[in-house]
Amino acid sequence: MRVAQTTSYKAKEFAEYLLRIGNDTETTIANNLICLSDKIVIHLQKDEDSINLLTNAMYQNLSENATNTLFMTERAILTPLNSDVNKLNEKIMTKYSEKQ
Incomplete structure (x- = not known):
């Protein structure tokens, strides 16, 4: 506990x-x-895709943990616009689908 x-x-x-x-x-x-x-900042390196860097940091080992309720509920990416949420969700689901 x-x-x-x-x-x-x-x-x-x-x-x-x-x-x-x-x-x-x-x-x-x-x-x-x-x-x-610094606990909540991900530092971008030269020529890195910021969305990939963010999603990889937040959802490490997604394919292994996709059915783990605790893993999924402990993570969130906050964005100011719903359109950004949709883009992120699509990117994450595509990445997850590729590994299946």
Whole structure:
């Protein structure tokens, strides 16, 4: 149960962070920018496809874990637009289908 408690805590902490951003109470730096923690930033390398880098980081070993409820429910990619969500979902499902 230790893993579940840690996961719960991290999820709660992240949810509170998102609420602070949404409520405009998160500390900002110059020009009202939010400084993101290195824990939630994926650094892009030269000539890398950012979408592939993001989906690979979030859904490592997707084909092995696609039926693992905990694995799938512990992950989310937040985007500002539904059209972005659709593109990401399509890319992830295509990647998953290729491995089947």
